Amino acid sequence: MTVIEIPGSKSVTARALFLAAAADGTTTLRRPLASDDTEGFAEGLLALGYGVEREPAVWRVEGRPEGPAAPEADVHCRDGATTARFLPTLAAAGSRGTYRFDASAQMRRRPLGPLTAALRALGADLRHQGAEGHHPLTVAARGVEGGALTLDAGESSQYLTALLMLGPLTRKGLRITVTDLVSAPYVEITLAMMRSFGVEVRREGNVFAVPPGGYRAADYAVEPDASTASYFFAAAALSPGREVTVPGLGAGALQGDLRFVEVLGRMGADVRVGADATTVRGTGRLHGLTVAMRDISDTMPTLAGIAPYAEGPVRIEDVANTRVKECDRLEACAENLARLGVEASTGPAHIAIRPGTPRAAEIATRSDHRIVMSFAVTGLRTPGITFDDPGCVRKTFPGFHREFAALRAAWETGRPAPGALPGTAGAR
Template identity: 80%
Template sequence: MRMPEVAVPGSKSITARALFLAAAADGVTTLLRPLRSDDTEGFADGLTRLGYRVGRTPDTWQVDGRPQGPAAAEADVYCRDGATTARFLPTLAAAGHGTYRFDASPQMRRRPLLPLTRALRDLGVDLRHEEQEGHHPLTVRAAGVEGGEVTLDAGQSSQYLTALLLLGPLTREGLRITVTDLVSVPYVEITIAMMRAFGVEVRREGDTFVVPPGGYRATTYSVEPDASTASYFFAAAAVTGGEVTVPGLGEGALQGDLGFVEVLRRMGARVTVGRDATTVRGTGELRGLTVNMRDISDTMPTLAAIAPFASGPVRIEDVANTRVKECDRLDACAENLRRLGADVATGPDWIEIRPGAPLVGGTDIKSYGDHRIVMSFAVTGLRVPGISFDDPGCVRKTFPGFHEEFGALRARLGTA
């Protein structure tokens, strides 16, 4: 069964990095097809609060860069639910001169920041957590950053390392960042590739990343579709025997999460990765497997949500970092799968879903306010009737039009 191409919105990860780079660059940067969602609008609003000029039209954003840092001498910035906003903007502000206070939603307040803020303090940044150490809210009293050597534990989130890499060219001496642990390596590779597009070459020496000073240059930058979001559409093809093509994601894609299609291939789907598009076709077969998803952990819930339809056990390993995302995703997946009647076991960094009785229709999925839980279990709903969500609107974070797009897909696949 063929179906038309699916238009997946721009990458959240790439849009957030592009906004930081554009704000830091010398000149006016134009971003083509950035993601417009609650997270990225929150990032752009944060830049505006800090005094950057951000012009937004539906398909193009323009940012007037300020290599010297925020134009505002003081600002209050609300980071909403956005982890990239909450981690990148205080780092950007540290390169300027002024007093900047950052706060975030209750959900984001719970998420950890300490490895990053400890590294910033080691670099001489006056940064104070106002309530709980290592969490928002926080205040940065910025006076520029000298640079030099710093050690970082990025075992919880690669965003800590990305924030410091992005800061490096704005420091007076550059940075040498030695990493003691690192998760989600492909996201760091996205950062380094994008820094290159803005005129900065990062060098890696073993566990040390060397970032030169000298700033960024403005450019025109095209944002590719979000590979994590595409995973739901690829999974839909695999579980229904349909076919899905996502244009704009192909051999040259920056995002490691496109690797999810290789997991589907191992399970029995037919996968074609072309120069500028990727196609997945379901074959009616879905095999069990054991897979390490450390580097593509944002797609762990996608795989968990289709695992009950596999002919053998699906075991996902090395995903401890998913416990500190928008929610504890390992527990959230296990709880919802059990509600559906699946046989599930979990450990500190793994989940295993075993084949068993048919899943129970008419189940209400608990979203935990997490967009990825809702979008993942929407795929389950292609095979299980009557699935509903307690908070379907939380998809605003990355894909405000998800339910409409997925409903259209459902109709085209004939599973409505």
């Protein structure tokens, strides 16, 4: 059995940083993810005047319910969508100050419009310096009154998450009516984490009522990243007789992306979800299927990476939002499958992949970490796959290539390889 310690969740770490910064007191975060995205978030908090201390496995954040300490700041959000969407929202709740936000060229292309329109509707003074609805932008903080608003979160659930976390910092609280919502499990992560920081959101259907009153500091443990775990679970499903166990992700996990193992189970893998860990074992067969992945769309490329080895066609539906991620992931997957000699077609919200025998080729990553990690799994069965930008995994998992190589070596030799993941015990 191969036991793999997955790094902390990016989604949970980003939310925890926001909540800790807004809370009354000092919050301790245990096992937060250290990656380009989360380091960028922490650096942004420091620029805004929050106290952040980072040790290898513990981060401490001094909360400021009154808002940023710096009277003005320039914040570079790098490639991080959570940083680019959450930090301006946090800054808007401050009592005073002028804060300028910008991001990488990749992040500048990604949309912010529904969120910034909602903040303006609540009275926030926010101006885009370039294209409307995109970075860069300037926030002139003067607090947020609160009240009722309507939000379309069909493009990204992060718009709703940002506003939910803002709610307790407003004077009157928020009542948010959502007309459309994608990746709904990520909102459930937000609601659960807000409870851990002392705020209970009342939900009635598509209406979320968020009380004012602020947050209290917490001692918070970040669970392993379920999206990252998907690559290792897929590797096991693709490898007959190989087994991967990920501790810390069990039946009580916050992250909806753990449901990716249900897809692997439908395809024929042996899946066991326990109280505190999940195990996937390859059975030697992968069936084709049609699956809607709207709520777990970050794992769509993972499935695309192993789909050629299925016995029948794989059709992934209801993933239109993946077109506005780090890249257009539907087209990126189709392009790279074609490079490998695999037939794939796309529509506005789907990709259909025929069984095939992939050949070695260079993957066009489009600077997207998930494209790299997904096609690394393909490489388990197709030696010689390379990447034009392998280093873009630093966004969420800087050590991915080393750790994935360690997994491969453990399976090939039957013993842990040098530099193997903590807990790697070889394979059976």
